[in-house]
Amino acid sequence: MTATLSRSALSGSTFTGLRCKECGHAYEASARHVCEDVCFGPLEVVYDYDAIRARVSRASIEAGPTSIWRYREFLPIEGDPIDVGTGFTPLLKANRLARRLGLKNLYIKNDGVNMPTLSFKDRVVSVALTRARELGFTTVSCASTGNLANSTAAIAAHAGLECCVFIPSDLEMGKVLGTLIYNPTLMAVKGNYDQVNRLCSEVANTYGWGFVNINLRPYYSEGSKTLGYEVIEQLGWQLPDHIVAPLASGSLFTKIRKGFDEFIKVGLVDEKPVRFSGAQAEGCSPIAQAFAEGRDFITPVKPNTIAKSIAIGNPADGPYAIDIANRSKGSISAVNDQEIIDGIKLLAETEGVFTETAGGTTIAVLKKLVEQGKIDPGETTVAYITGNGLKTTEAVASSVGEPLTIEPQLASFNAAWERAQSLHRASWEPIGV
16 A cells, blocks of 8 residues: 555546536545435546646557556556556457458457456456555455456456455356356356346445445446547547447446547547447347437346346446437447347458457447448448457357367368368358448
8 A cells, every 4th residue: 555655646646536427516536436415326537637638648658558557647546556467459450351241441449358357347347446455445346247257356366355246147157167266256146137236236335345336336437448548549549430339338338438538638639520339139228229219218128138248237327328329420229149149250250259249249230230321331440349259158159060070081081071161162152342
């Protein structure tokens, strides 16, 4: 703690407190997430942008670490971060997928290779646990659909924090094992994510733990902004024309927008319109349903989809995501489970990227938008891939081929190879460009 305080005293933090997104009521930078004094709206972090503008430049950022902490001045921490190499993941020029879809300038932001647990949740947890440590928490927790549990357990282990995490009991085995390996206390709750979240709110109030997506949520959600910063930097300090991203709570969508706006505000990138399109699974699509019906409020649903990582039936930031889609002239769409599987396979066979079901949802919606004429072939489009397919192998296990078992003889190989070529030829389809 001494090192943290001394660094803070020397450098000073750039965030000044919390503020209600609805009524604007101000709070100190403590562990709270709703406007308890006035309207019960969500709280967000407030920054001193004049101070940030005086401290940062393109050159200073480029000279920083190859992690989210190159953007430290834009994040709500006071001292030394918990740095596990999170962030600065590849932005891939997806030429083969672009040709398949009939696009020219398509990029994949691949957080399926993020560190340490192969999802974008490593970003938000790194920020949340750094702030938790600064606020004096020794036990941390979360309500999770899988990826967040992985990240919280791993980064808590690295930081030496006690960890107890909560998941629905029907999660994919890869995500269960990907949490247990870090030796937290793992609670598998007989219910869906929304029921898990309600239980966690009671636990947070009873035990006083630091829940990354409850009482630490204002700090936690700021980590997603780095997905906006990195894309700007990796595009040569330019904004894209269009982004497509998965929607669960809706927070990722809003924070990418905030990241773009902050870089504009401090003069790091020139302003231009960016369209925001969101992707949901039909089996849990409360935001897409509201958008389609022209509503600015969310009607909760009961999740029933293979895309468990984005299966939040009552998304807290849904109305804000709808507002961004409307103001940017974007869209929010849903696809069914078979389309999600097809999206996973399409990304894998064209770009060599194996994504989980959330990424399959994003690619399926991207394809749908192209077919509907909602993406200009020449515009720069970025699709966000938020997790690794090795975590959700059950989703595609019955939809991919099987190995050809052969004898250790050339004749056996020759027969199998001819058979394989026949199968490939039978599956060929015309590709429109």
